[in-house]
Amino acid sequence: MIEISASDFAKEFEAAAARLLDVQMARTPIREQLEQSGWSEPLWTSVVDAGWLDVMLPQHLGGLGLGIGDVSGIFTAAGRYLLPGPLFDNAVAVPLAVGQATRDKHLTNLIAGRKRISLADGAASGQAGDSRPVVRDGRLFGSVDLVRLGGAADHFLVVVEEPEPTLVMADAGMPGVSLHRRRTFDSAAEHARIVFDGAEFEPLFENCKGDTARAAAVVAELRDAARLLFSCEIAGTARHLLDSAVLYAKEREQFGRPIGAFQAIQHLLATLATRQITLEAACEQGLNSWDSEPASRYVAATTAKAIAAEVGRVVGEGALQVHGGIAFTREFPLHRWHVHVLGLQGRYGDQHTIAAELGNLLVGKEFALW
């Protein structure tokens, strides 16, 4: 369990989210829809109705105006239950953007109209800088690959890289915006490539010096938030994988006793538990230091993501091993959690790319270590 000293709400939200998902994911129509297409409109509506997207929304827009720590429990629950949906995009990225945008009217209207928004950020997949969206002659060009739930979105919150990173809104239905669905192994996250070819857009910031710096700071905060909350989501998914493997080891018998009585299995599971607990502690550290200065926030979120990337994958592989042959089948559902962490592992950097990123900062210059 992730415990955040700074928030009284995180646990409550997590418990409420788990209760809702427990009920909804067990409903036959929703299960059938998820199995067929990986998407369920009624499921997403229940999430919206439950107010998950309002937790971080500023109070003047009808939200609760709470922070990352408060909302984090929802991500752990979403990871545990494999909720498909643009949760980070609408529950975190949109509130962060609208709260600091200097041209917020368009986005405010979209929020009021319950429009579904996906974040389109080339950094999420480590896409080459020169292919990411740019503005030329007042129009949007370029592409973003691996946009989560891109196909289910009405609008895109687009990170434009040049010259400084900023945020604009683009309408999915307008000319110059095209969508190419990717085939995905992850049942809980459909991915698409979005191409902008002279599309119209609505800026969220004015084109002046003060706003440029402000926009760049918002993009940095948004990317830190993504690293941290995807870590929380991985922690939830990996927790499910570990718990399933432990339960299975207690029930499955070979040689006349539960396989969990054998030291080889015990030590494998204990190693996974140690890794999992380290991940949960790293998420706590990131959440608890969220409101410190940007450099500490960046380091805490980034290290949490590196740990999550490695641990999620390792726990998935170990859980499969403990289950044996049954976990190698499509019919047995364990693979859905395993593949889900693979999808998140590389999002905003895996342990290798982050090690290089941090290592270059550390070697290159004086850098606040701890």
Place this chain on the structure above:
Amino acid sequence: MTPPALEAYRASARSWLAASAPPPLPQDYRLRTEALREWHSTLYRSGWVGIDWPRELGGQGLSLEHALIFIEESARAGAPQPFGAIGLHVVGPTLLRYGTGEQLARFVEPLLSGKEIWCQGFSEPDAGSDLASLRTRAVLEDDEFVLTGQKIWTSWADDSDWCAVLARTDPDRAQHKGISYLLVDMKTPGVTVRPITQITGDAEFCEVFFEDVRVPRSNLLGPLHGGWELAMHTLGHERSGYALRRRAELEVSYRNLLDAIRLGDSGPDVAVRIGAAYVTLRGLSALSRRAVRRARNGEVPSPLDSVDKLALAKGEQQLFGTALDLLGAHRAAPLTEGTSLDGEQIVKDYLHGRAASVYGGSEQIQLTIVAERLLGLPRMR
């Protein structure tokens, strides 16, 4: 305690450390020990030892959060930890928990000041992982125990004034039920210490022989024959509380390594490795916050202590393994010219780090504890 008060404490620790010039540590074990003893004494005089220990016993009466802040600031300043590690972090907490008023009055102040250094007489030649099979005997004669037997791998015994000894006081009871926890003066006749040279070349740990050593009954800690519970308490602290301190030491080593790398030419592969080690140390820092929370809530010992121990050992071995790899072909014969890396120290640290998955209960013992007591898997026995 409010966060602003903690931050003020952090600021005062930082400025004290900046003004106090932590000592350079010589390679030579003897000289290093002397420097560390002196530093311990300086720290105590300035109120930085026993931060979370009761004020009436010579501590500062503050919280474990305060103690952690000083550990972190010491690491930031590159300052060593006080010399008396076993007393402060391993035996001391058990003394505080189980000691009588008289025992506390006698032992705590010199333990904190570093005037009396402690060691921990647990392992024996035939009782390593299976600690409860220990054979050192203590027979009660009037008001004295007569102690006979042998301990081994006793760290810093040669420098110690006192030893926390586990001895069998009731040979008729099942393994862990007849053990008592005795506080033994190392100057008592019949105590012999023989240092053992380790793979690092240092002689930090020792064999300790007890031949009819007379220990006053008043030096029994906790109940007669009830020492096993105390031993588990001590080991719990060795696995979690000591980890807080050891992490700070690793951060100092990391900082030194990074400083050396910055002075030299390094390729991209160095950045990846040094970044990965940094992530691991940050994970240990995250775990240490949980250890503090558990200690504050009185949740020691806990199977989560074993999680800390496992993570710390892995982290230590990864860090020094990374450093060793940077020496390239010169791993066993480090260069002394043309490099900013302190090869000799790196090799010693690497070799020393191999003990991290052995002492305080081996990695395999910790894994079994986690499996059985945390995950609830069936016991094998």
